[in-house]
Amino acid sequence: MKAVVYTAYGEPAVLHTAEIGKPAVKDNEILVRVRATSVNFGDLMARNFKAVTPRTFNMVGALWLAARAMMGWNRPRAQVLGSEFSGVVAETGAQVTKFKPGDAVFGYVGSTFGAYAEYLCLPESGAVALKPANLSFEEAAAIPYGAIMAYNLMNLVEINPGDRVLINGASGAIGSAALQLAKLRGAQVTGVCGTARVETVRALGADRVVDYTREDFTQSGETYDLIFDVLRKGSLAKFKSVLKPKGVLLFASFKLRELVESMRTRNSTGQRVICKLVPENQETLNAVRELIAAGKLKVSIDRWYPLEQAAEAHRYAESGQKTGAIVITVPQGSPAGAV
Numbered sequence: 001m002k003a004v005v006y007t008a009y010g011e012p013a014v015l016h017t018a019e020i021g022k023p024a025v026k027d028n029e030i031l032v033r034v035r036a037t038s039v040n041f042g043d044l045m046a047r048n049f050k051a052v053t054p055r056t057f058n059m060v061g062a063l064w065l066a067a068r069a070m071m072g073w074n075r076p077r078a079q080v081l082g083s084e085f086s087g088v089v090a091e092t093g094a095q096v097t098k099f100k101p102g103d104a105v106f107g108y109v110g111s112t113f114g115a116y117a118e119y120l121c122l123p124e125s126g127a128v129a130l131k132p133a134n135l136s137f138e139e140a141a142a143i144p145y146g147a148i149m150a151y152n153l154m155n156l157v158e159i160n161p162g163d164r165v166l167i168n169g170a171s172g173a174i175g176s177a178a179l180q181l182a183k184l185r186g187a188q189v190t191g192v193c194g195t196a197r198v199e200t201v202r203a204l205g206a207d208r209v210v211d212y213t214r215e216d217f218t219q220s221g222e223t224y225d226l227i228f229d230v231l232r233k234g235s236l237a238k239f240k241s242v243l244k245p246k247g248v249l250l251f252a253s254f255k256l257r258e259l260v261e262s263m264r265t266r267n268s269t270g271q272r273v274i275c276k277l278v279p280e281n282q283e284t285l286n287a288v289r290e291l292i293a294a295g296k297l298k299v300s301i302d303r304w305y306p307l308e309q310a311a312e313a314h315r316y317a318e319s320g321q322k323t324g325a326i327v328i329t330v331p332q333g334s335p336a337g338a339v
């Protein structure tokens with residue numbers, strides 16, 4: 001089958017098209033004929049992980065070590081990127097009961113990767129669900145990761161109608177879903193993002209948008225009940241200075257400092273810090289699917305590229321110019337079953 005592979009860490013040019021063996025479905029697995037996949041944070045980081053140091057890695061150092069060992073010390077272990085996918089079930093293993101050939105599905109395989117290819121195998125118990133009918137295959141490939149993570153992280157906090165919520169990183173995969181989930185719970189939401197994505201964040205429903213290249217939200221005088229920081233951009237002290245008493249600081253990315261703070265219950269003003277790694281699970285994807293089907297959760301796509309232009313897709317994703325998600329479409333030319 002056709003796939004985009006990489007055998008060395010590096011710039012987008014390391015991605016190239018190749019013919020590789022089609023994965024064989026195990027008893028508990030489904031084989032998906034991939035229709036679309038995406039370029040997300042994980043793909044970009046895994047493509048050039050050699051350039052990520054413990055200092056630039058935006059999680060605690062121990063996780064950097066674990067990630068480097070898992071991804072491959074000098075060269076990538078998994079040679080096919082792509083963690084989000086949409087497609088059609090081509091084959092099911094003998095023990096599979098939830099899916100059948102012909103089902104349109106979408107999902108997220110996390111650090112297992114493998115979706116930059118014509119076929120992908122995954123356990124039926126993984127983060128995979130029937131594709132919502134109101135999403136195209138392209139849209140469905142760009143939403144599972146961010147929506148699952150945002151849903152699980154936002155469920156760690158209480159949000160009441162009228163609460164003032166700030167999402168620092170509202171234009172990315174996790175932040176754009178978190179923004180919409182906060183709006184669904186009746187919050188007044190401020191989204192922070194870069195210049196090219198201000199209108200996208202506004203269109204996702206933000207009440208106020210702050211361009212971090214022009215304004216520092218910690219200097220505006222506004223205070224918040226919840227600050228959700230996606231990429232660990234900013235100082236803990238500054239965040240606390242604009243957090244209301246009893247407010248919550250929620251970190252998707254965190255170093256030891258934030259982790260230690262999160263171990264205290266509440267400080268003297270009642271403020272609380274939460275840092276947590278959340279799972280990629282089918283249950284959450286099903287919950288997300290219902291929100292999408294009800295028109296309550298959407299994804300904003302900027303561009304899509306055919307599989308053979310995956311390197312170009314990565315280049316654009318890193319250009320700073322993108323206004324929404326980047327999708328890679330997988331040609332459907334080869335007959336089903338071709339190797």
Ligand SMILES: NC(=O)c1ccc[n+]([C@@H]2O[C@H](COP(=O)([O-])OP(=O)(O)OC[C@H]3O[C@@H](n4cnc5c(N)ncnc54)[C@H](OP(=O)(O)O)[C@@H]3O)[C@@H](O)[C@H]2O)c1
Pocket residue numbers: 040041042058059146149168169170171172173174175192193194195197212230231233251252253276277278279
């Ligand atoms: N806790 C968990 O279980 C968990 C799970 C998965 C991932 N993560 C973590 O989540 C992070 C990736 O999130 P993602 O996939 O949403 O990334 P993403 O799609 O790349 O989005 C990153 C966001 O951060 C914004 N940003 C960049 N520089 C900023 C700055 N100086 N100030 C404020 N915002 C800034 C970006 O804004 P612009 O693009 O508009 O510039 C964008 O909105 C990683 O650190 C990953 O480790 C955590």
